């Protein structure tokens with residue numbers, strides 16, 4: 356197999372010293388590694404360190420053209436199978452989100468069509484700043500990959516989120532992305548129905564039962580499907596997320612409404628992915644007026660909602676049907692049980708008690724169970740990457756069907 360090439364951008368934060376170890380680990384794995392330092396990064400660790408570890412010239416200055424046969428930043432941008440920025444400061448993230456190209460690193464990353472993995476590292480307050488969060492969201496929407504920073508004591512003296520992700524986790528991520536290759540449009544011609552978010556089950560005009568689903572997982576699936584060329588129908592419970600562009604969105608509130616929206620479309624679609632956290636129960640009686648408080652207990656009787664996935668499983672013909680399983684224990688047992696009981700082709704199981712998995716998080720940790728017995732356990736990754744991994748599996752299986 357051709358040797359893979361990683362272009363590693365290092366920016367000016369104290370975690371730059373960890374990038375030296377990362378360079379060494381990459382080259383030891385046989386990955387051809389080319390390093391670009393920003394001028395600030397070169398104040399923390401010298402180019403010579405990276406040159407010695409990578410066995411290649413290290414780039415800092417855009418105009419230092421060492422080889423007259425090529426333009427360095429284009430050559431590096433084209434060479435990359437994967438572009439990694441570790442550590443990535445708030446500054447480089449901001450520049451990338453605005454399309455600014457004013458030094459060797461920002462210019463090269465703008466010129467690459469390779470997948471890009473960004474590994475942020477900064478002070479906890481900088482990381483939480485709305486400007487940084489907005490910039491990261493812009494980049495995520497464009498399909499950039501992120502290695503979430505860890506939490507703990509930071510070099511600046513604060514404790515919190517902002518430490519460069521552990522090198523083992525960055526390496527796993529790099530290997531995963533190198534294997535996966537570049538963006539695809541393999542869903543062209545397919546119609547995909549995704550459900551997302553929670554449902555709300557009314558008690559009275561001011562109260563409802565719901566759950567912690569933010570819609571992030573389902574929205575990420577819808578966006579991945581759109582980017583891979585599918586026509587996407589997104590049935591979503593109430594969330595605060597912006598409607599994804601290029602996706603037909605059907606907002607619903609209750610499990611009953613979600614049931615009808617899904618059933619109306621089910622015949623027309625090729626793939627169904629049910630990431631929504633649908634209420635299993637709803638109040639038996641919905642009060643017309645606000646329930647007034649009174650002495651003693653209030654007992655609300657609940658009744659079962661319709662199990663939408665179960666209904667889809669009963670009716671499915673040509674559709675490839677994927678369910679999710681949100682579990683807190685015995686994940687494998689319950690996931691497999693749901694797969695057979697609900698007659699679905701695949702179950703994506705998340706242990707929602709794990710840090711970085713499940714509700715509201717930007718990341719998830721899932722195991723994909725397939726009807727044919729295959730099991731794929733994925734490391735912690737962004738919900739967008741989980742979405743792509745799910746489609747990789749589905750497309751592999753659909754190819755075998757044809």
Ligand code: PMT
Nearest residue numbers: 568569570571572629632633662663664679680681714715
């Ligand atoms: O939205 P986020 O904050 O990003 O969180 C993501 C998530 C945790 C909600 C998501 O990853 C997830 O696990 N979604 C499924 C949650 C769930 O309801 O799981 P379940 O094990 O209770 O249900 C199993 C499957 O049956 C699911 O596909 C569910 O959509 C479906 N179901 C459940 C009940 C019901 N009445 N009808 C259904 O279709």
